[in-house]
Amino acid sequence: MSITLIKKKVSEIDFHHYGWVIVAVGAIAQMIGSAIRMAFGIIIDPLVEEFSWDPKSIGIAYAIMSIVTAISSPIAGYCSTIIGARKTMYIGLVLFLTGMIWTALATNIYEFYISYGIIFGFAQSMFLVPVIPAVAIWFKKSLGLATGVIIGMWSLGPAIVIQLMGIMLDSIGWQKTFIISGLVGSVIMVIALAFFKNTPQDKGVLPYGAEDNDNEEEIKHEKPINNYHLNLQKIVYGTNAFWSLMNIHFLGCVGHAVILIGLVPLMISKGISYTDSVLCLTIIMVVSISTRFITPILGDSVNPKTIMFLSFLGQGLFVIPWAFTTDKWMFYLVGILWAIPYGGEGTLFPIMNRKYYGFFRMDTTYGWQILAASFGMALGGFIPGLVFEVTGGYVYAIWISAFFSCLGACVILTLESTKRVIKPSFQNLG
Amino acid sequence: MKIDTFPIKGISLSLFSIIASFIILIYFSAWDSTNKLNENSNYETSWIQEGSVFLCPLH
Numbered sequence: 480m481s482i483t484l485i486k487k488k489v490s491e492i493d494f495h496h497y498g499w500v501i502v503a504v505g506a507i508a509q510m511i512g513s514a515i516r517m518a519f520g521i522i523i524d525p526l527v528e529e530f531s532w533d534p535k536s537i538g539i540a541y542a543i544m545s546i547v548t549a550i551s552s553p554i555a556g557y558c559s560t561i562i563g564a565r566k567t568m569y570i571g572l573v574l575f576l577t578g579m580i581w582t583a584l585a586t587n588i589y590e591f592y593i594s595y596g597i598i599f600g601f602a603q604s605m606f607l608v609p610v611i612p613a614v615a616i617w618f619k620k621s622l623g624l625a626t627g628v629i630i631g632m633w634s635l636g637p638a639i640v641i642q643l644m645g646i647m648l649d650s651i652g653w654q655k656t657f658i659i660s661g662l663v664g665s666v667i668m669v670i671a672l673a674f675f676k677n678t679p680q681d682k683g684v685l686p687y688g689a690e691d692n693d694n695e696e697e698i699k700h701e702k703p704i705n706n707y708h709l710n711l712q713k714i715v716y717g718t719n720a721f722w723s724l725m726n727i728h729f730l731g732c733v734g735h736a737v738i739l740i741g742l743v744p745l746m747i748s749k750g751i752s753y754t755d756s757v758l759c760l761t762i763i764m765v766v767s768i769s770t771r772f773i774t775p776i777l778g779d780s781v782n783p784k785t786i787m788f789l790s791f792l793g794q795g796l797f798v799i800p801w802a803f804t805t806d807k808w809m810f811y812l813v814g815i816l817w818a819i820p821y822g823g824e825g826t827l828f829p830i831m832n833r834k835y836y837g838f839f840r841m842d843t844t845y846g847w848q849i850l851a852a853s854f855g856m857a858l859g860g861f862i863p864g865l866v867f868e869v870t871g872g873y874v875y876a877i878w879i880s881a882f883f884s885c886l887g888a889c890v891i892l893t894l895e896s897t898k899r900v901i902k903p904s905f906q907n908l909g
Numbered sequence: 910m911k912i913d914t915f916p917i918k919g920i921s922l923s924l925f926s927i928i929a930s931f932i933i934l935i936y937f938s939a940w941d942s943t944n945k946l947n948e949n950s951n952y953e954t955s956w957i958q959e960g961s962v963f964l965c966p967l968h
Binding site for chain 2: 717718719720721722723725726729730733858862865866868869875879886890893
């Protein structure tokens, strides 16, 4: 049923609309932004080799970067609301290039903490936060498909970029790899951003799916920042949905971060080889790409609250067999089953924002949601190590992951219906 | 959709999640600290470990 629905949706799309250029630029920004995080794994060994820094100290840079990204996400969202997504991404681009070159030239660990931890932390939020809200302004209809393409790149992009960087690292060393990647990435982004327009009005067109006689109220969203946007955001802060969606994003991210960090060590502790364990994680990543793409489309067409609830419940319940099994094939089978709800779990937030608050600038709201998600990822990444330290195994971590995901599903049940939007109350805000 | 003057439900549930997260962290940290102290009575605990043992009623 869902495949037929998606085929029907895609066949109805007008791909000549300029909004799809914005989607393409957003996808490139996502690739570069997420590669910053993923590139960390490939530089640990070269840093240990060259400077004799211990892996734990190097890992602190990753923790700093995660925390800076989390804290700066609402700032990036606010920046995007005030000065527009394009200028915000330009700031991110300058920070990205500075961070890449400085990291390559760093000679002591504190310099590395600043260049990778702080500069990249800011760069990542400036790149990642404005993209989805900017696309949301361009799409009055088919937002699910537009965000599905971009969110799909979160998985596919790093996989491609990391492979390329890995090949470069082997042939020219990590420092040149960072400098060349920084320069090439910046040139690509400068070209891509030349095509980027903050709003359909900047291009002189209507948002995708909008009619000429659409409510004038909605046109206010396309104008530069004014009191309307700021007052609207204050109303958003006063809704239960704003706090609950942040909470849900936090809980979901704890739930899957525990698995993404703890699954390989759990499998190894049950006697499965390292290669087979990594293969299970790879299977999860590949399967989840498809649901990252499909879920926003389904959510946009059906009921996002129900799809989100099923995703969280699935993410919580499907991990439980891992606590009992020692069989490699069972790990793979459960991995495929778990990857389906995991891929869909985090992709519905822009759709939920649209359903609750209508056609509005969601930059700041989305920034707060990314803050909650980042703290969830940090906590979830910390739990497997702590559990192993205490119990000598990872089984408790599985139960903790199930608890957080199922708690997220329970919070979703407390959300109001997505059938009505807050919009009628947004009048007279200007 | 209802606009609340104070979104009590959303904030309460968020606080519940934060408290649940701290309970799990405190429980496992206290467990870790007592394990280390049982293995070596001269083990020097950090303020985080001492705090977790103090706060956890089960350790």
